[in-house]
Amino acid sequence: xxxxxxVKEICPTTTQEWIKEGAVLVDVRExxxxxxxxxxxxxxxxxxxxxxxxxxxEIPKDKKVVMxxxxxxxxxxxxxxxxxxxxxxxxNMQYGIIRWVQKGFSTKGDTASVLGNDGGCCSSSSCC
Amino acid sequence: MxxxxxxxxxxxxxxxxxxxxxxxVKQLGIDAEITKVEDIEEMMKYNVLTTxxxxxxxxxxxxxxxAQIDEIKDLLK
Numbered sequence: 001x002x003x004x005x006x007v008k009e010i011c012p013t014t015t016q017e018w019i020k021e022g023a024v025l026v027d028v029r030e031x032x033x034x035x036x037x038x039x040x041x042x043x044x045x046x047x048x049x050x051x052x053x054x055x056x057x058e059i060p061k062d063k064k065v066v067m068x069x070x071x072x073x074x075x076x077x078x079x080x081x082x083x084x085x086x087x088x089x090x091x092n093m094q095y096g097i098i099r100w101v102q103k104g105f106s107t108k109g110d111t112a113s114v115l116g117n118d119g120g121c122c123s124s125s126s127c128c
Numbered sequence: 129m130x131x132x133x134x135x136x137x138x139x140x141x142x143x144x145x146x147x148x149x150x151x152x153v154k155q156l157g158i159d160a161e162i163t164k165v166e167d168i169e170e171m172m173k174y175n176v177l178t179t180x181x182x183x184x185x186x187x188x189x190x191x192x193x194x195a196q197i198d199e200i201k202d203l204l205k
Contacts, residue, residue, distance in 0.1 A: 004169040050192070052177050073137060077179075080172030 007079040008091045012100045015066050015093045019043060023064035028052060028078045029097075037109035039068065039097065049074050056082060064089045070114060071096040130160040130204060131186070136179035138166045145180040145194050152200035160204070 010018070019025060019041050027039055028049045038046075047055045049069075056078075059065055065087065067075035072094045079092040093100075101111045132149055136142030146164050153160045165171060174181065178192030182200070189195075189203050 004167075004172070006169055006172050049177050074177075076168060077172065077177055080168075081175050081177055084172065084175050 004076070004080075006083055007076060009072075009076070009094045010066065010091050011094055012103050012105060015068070015100075016105060018064055018066055018091075021064070023066050024060060025066050025068055025093075026059055026075075026078070028067060028069050028075050033070065033113075035109075036113040037097065037101075037107055037111060039100065040106035040108045049078060052078055052081065056085065059087070061087055061089070064091075066091055066093050068093040068100075069096050071098050130158060130184060132160050132162045132204075133165050133181075133183040134162070135165045135171045135174060135176050135181040135183060137168070137171075138164075139179070141194050142166075142180040145182065148195060148197045149182070149200055152197045152204060155197070156201055156204055158204060 015025070022043065024043045024045055025039060025041050026045045026047060027034060028047060030048045030050060034046055045059060047058060059082065065082070067079040067090065069075040072092065075096065076092045079090050082090045097107070098114050101107060101114060134142060134146045134149055136145070142164070149162055153162065174183065174188060176191065180194065181188060182190040182195050184203060
């Protein structure tokens with residue numbers, strides 16, 4: 001992912017382990033993207049980036065939190081936003097649901113919707 | 129002199145915003161320093177979520193959409 005030091009980043013495999021240990025996965029993709037394909041994990045919170053500034057306090061501060069999106073760009077910014085707002089247990093999942101699907105991890109919906117083009121986040125309506 | 133920044137990871141919308149800023153400055157004939165910020169750590173300092181973002185003299189003016197030339201000109205007057 002991009003070189004930055006503010007937010008720690010983990011891969012989808014490590015994310016699986018964190019979730020088994022009780023971490024919360026926060027999906028920041030927009031509603032229409034989630035309607036096509038969703039992460040299938042317990043402890044899942046969906047807060048679209050377009051609503052994030054108003055709703056970020058729904059995220060618990062006392063648990064490990066993994067931010068995720070389509071390819072890791074938007075979730076990284078959301079994670080940085082949380083760190084700047086006092087969250088200490090936040091990490092970003094690199095490569096997003098694209099790599100998650102490639103790894104064969106559990107989802108609900110049409111995987112072709114993300115594997116078709118690797119346009120990254122820019123192709124979504126919320127503009128990267 | 130005005131300092132103007134366009135924040136965004138370099139997607140098509142960000143490039144359009146940057147072009148609109150250049151055009152607005154040219155049309156107004158003002159002295160301005162225009163910078164495109166694509167560095168993620170730099171963007172995070174502004175708590176940027178949706179991009180592109182227009183920052184004028186360190187004040188966020190527009191975020192999450194492309195600013196039109198006339199709109200930018202109004203903000204620069």
